[in-house]
Amino acid sequence: MATKKRKRTKKAKVPKKKDMGFKVLVAGIFLIILILIIFFVLPSPEVPTQKTISDILDMTEEKKVTFEGTVIPIGSYVYTEDGTWAIRTLFEDSDFSLGDRVKVTGTFKKYGGYYPYIDNFSNVELLSRGFPIEPLQVSSITNSSNNRLVKIKNQELEYYEARSLKGTPFWVLEFSTYGVFAPQEYVSSDIVEGNNYDIVGIIECPPEDTCRLWSFGVKPS
Numbered sequence: 723m724a725t726k727k728r729k730r731t732k733k734a735k736v737p738k739k740k741d742m743g744f745k746v747l748v749a750g751i752f753l754i755i756l757i758l759i760i761f762f763v764l765p766s767p768e769v770p771t772q773k774t775i776s777d778i779l780d781m782t783e784e785k786k787v788t789f790e791g792t793v794i795p796i797g798s799y800v801y802t803e804d805g806t807w808a809i810r811t812l813f814e815d816s817d818f819s820l821g822d823r824v825k826v827t828g829t830f831k832k833y834g835g836y837y838p839y840i841d842n843f844s845n846v847e848l849l850s851r852g853f854p855i856e857p858l859q860v861s862s863i864t865n866s867s868n869n870r871l872v873k874i875k876n877q878e879l880e881y882y883e884a885r886s887l888k889g890t891p892f893w894v895l896e897f898s899t900y901g902v903f904a905p906q907e908y909v910s911s912d913i914v915e916g917n918n919y920d921i922v923g924i925i926e927c928p929p930e931d932t933c934r935l936w937s938f939g940v941k942p943s
Contacts, residue, residue, distance in 0.1 A: 770827060775807040778830050779838055779869055787840070788827040792853045793818040794871070794924065796936045797890035797905040801924050802826065802840075803871045805856065808924045810839040813846065820938065823853040836928060838869070857922050863900040863935060868927040872935075875920045876943045882913055895919075895940065904937035918943040 770786045778787050791802035793811075795818065802811040802824065811826065818824065829842040857873040881896040884906070893909045895902040902921055910919075923937030 775802070775804045775809050775869075778809060778840075779807055781830055784829055784831050786827065786844070787830050788825070788845075790823065790825045790849065792855060793820065793822040793824055794855070794938060795820060796903075796908075796923070796938050797892060798888040799936060801871075801936070803855075803924070807869045808871050809869065810837070812839055812841040813843070818848070819851070821853045821855060822851050823849040825849055837926070855922075863925055863927075863933045865927045865933065867925045868933070869925065871922075871924050873920065873922045874935075876918045877921060878918050879913070879915055881915060893940070900933045900935060902935045902937050902940065904940050908938045909940040910942055912942065913940075 770788045772788045772790070775789055775791060778789060781787075789802075789804065791804040791808075791811075794801045794803060794808065800811050800813050800818065801808045803809075811828075825845070825847040826840065826843065827845040828840040830838065830840055832838050855871070857871045858867070860867055860870075860872045860874050863872075863874065877897050879895055879897060883894050885892050885894050887903070891906040893902075893904050893906055893913065895904065895909075895913075902923065904921075904923070920939075920941050920943050921935060921937050922939035923935040925933055925935050927933040
């Protein structure tokens with residue numbers, strides 16, 4: 723009587739300790755390379771350093787910036803000045819008032835290759851209210867005062883007319899060498915051609931054009 727042969731069961735292969743150690747080593751090297759790529763090759767998030775508005779106005783390329791300044795709303799336009807210079811700041815649905823001190827992080831840009839402004843905000847922080855506005859006293863409007871907050875006294879008005887800019891009633895005032903755009907709420911009601919006025923506002927001097935002053939205060943001298 724023939725005896726049945728018993729089938730041998732194959733034992734599971736146990737990885738050699740040497741093989742396991744090699745795999746752990748390879749995995750470790752791969753992890754180190756991945757960390758090095760993350761820290762040294764991939765671009766890190768941009769953390770803008772705080773600048774003055776003067777530094778920002780000297781920039782030539784779009785860049786994220788952080789600065790502090792005082793809000794000056796002029797009709798539908800909003801400027802921020804820091805005691806040296808001013809820049810148009812395109813806040814969306816802003817409820818800021820004249821004299822509000824803010825800290826802003828946004829993108830510096832130039833409209834038409836010339837007009838500097840800030841938008842694409844990642845942070846806008848109200849620091850205080852009622853900050854004093856101290857314009858630079860000047861005797862004339864020139865390119866050297868471009869983007870400055872100024873006060874100029876005893877200016878003779880040659881011509882004026884009413885306009886609407888972005889839904890805001892404005893006075894357009896013409897003086898000898900420059901024009902003034904001022905919301906009607908900021909202008910003394912007794913505007914008379916030939917009379918002299920004191921004006922506070924922010925100067926813009928476009929290339930190949932006369933300077934203009936965006937004003938938030940026009941009063942008889």
